[in-house]
Amino acid sequence: MNHDRFRHLLGYIDSHLDEVLSLDVLAGKAAYSPFHFHRRFAALTGMGVHRYVQLSRFKRAAWQAAFRPDVSVTEMALQAGYESAEGFSRAFRQRLGASPAAFRGQPDWARWARTWQDLDQVRRFAMPLTHDHDDVRIIDFPETAVACLPHRGAPELIGETIRRFIAWRKENRLPPSRSSTWNIVYDDPDETPPDAYRMDLCCTCAEVAPNEQGVIAATIGAGRCAVLRHTGSDAQLGDSVRFLYGEWLSASGETPRDAPLFFKRVVFFPDVPVHEAVTEIYLPLAGVS
Structure with a gap:
């Protein structure tokens, strides 16, 4: 086999x-x-x-x-x-x-x-993932208004933040089918002390009313981005990120912009089998849009 x-x-x-x-x-x-x-x-x-x-x-x-x-x-x-x-x-x-x-x-x-x-x-x-340099595309990402729930603390506890964000989305009738789901990733979980880890859970949203869950209005900034589509388990998501920062960035001649990495959750487990889950990884790049 x-x-x-x-x-x-x-x-x-x-x-x-x-x-x-x-x-x-x-x-x-x-x-x-x-x-x-x-x-x-x-x-x-x-x-x-x-x-x-x-x-x-x-x-x-x-x-x-x-x-x-x-x-x-x-x-x-x-x-x-x-x-x-x-x-x-x-x-x-x-x-x-x-x-x-x-x-x-x-x-x-x-x-x-x-x-x-x-x-x-x-x-x-x-079963390691394999990516090719041709899998990466460069786009001009438009400024995007989002509703944002910050997660601060150990990555293993993010489930509770996800539940709060889901509750807020349901109250505001913003399911993933109507409002894209984003994660803004400030830190590498393998390199950051658990209590210092930061990630924001977001969805596309023009206005955010005061609420008990702690959801705030924010924006994902405009600019050039390298985009890599990751298909499969989140357990391998870090490997796709490392390919983008390592092999692809070294060969491309591009320079990262002073802005955090972010993800677009296109299709998620358990709504689809884990090998069919899709996450788009966005690496902000320096240069003129």
Whole structure:
């Protein structure tokens, strides 16, 4: 099983989490012998295929519990392959320390972040992304008015800021389908002390009324930008950013402008399978627009 077939297999798992994903089914999708498939999968990922499928299902369920209050526990259970909400709730509690309902009310964000580390490692290291210089385009970005909720503190706690921002967007009838979603990224989470980390959650919005969530009016400045489309897990987003700052910037002769990196969240997990999530990375460049 080469890496291309393996990448295709991970995409199949992502897209079929609510279906039967037996060893025979997955070995067939990988065009590999069932007698050797599970060992080859473990050799490539560092975990068994059954655990990989379980973690993928629970990650989607936990995202739904945290950020999709319209999805019931019963729906989450069925999508995760459980016959009853009770059995699913027990398994959820074992992984995340609380039932889905309790987690929805008061998430343990630190435990949340730890739970997916092994799964994220598979994405980042077993199947590294590849980018080409032709993947980057240079545009003139227009000044854009946004509603902004600053996050200050450990990256692992950003889930709570996301929930507050979602609540504000719902109150103001600004869903992603009507108002583009942006992240302004001031710091590298791998290089910044957790309590000093800064990122702003934003959406396109002309005016912001006083509110309890702490959302403020702001702008993303106009200017030249290099844009790279990242498709896949956020676990690999840093690798795409490093390509842009490293290989592409070195070869391009361009100079970064004195403005922070920002992202446009085009399509997000869990609304689509993780391998289909799309984020556009904008690197502000010096020079005349």
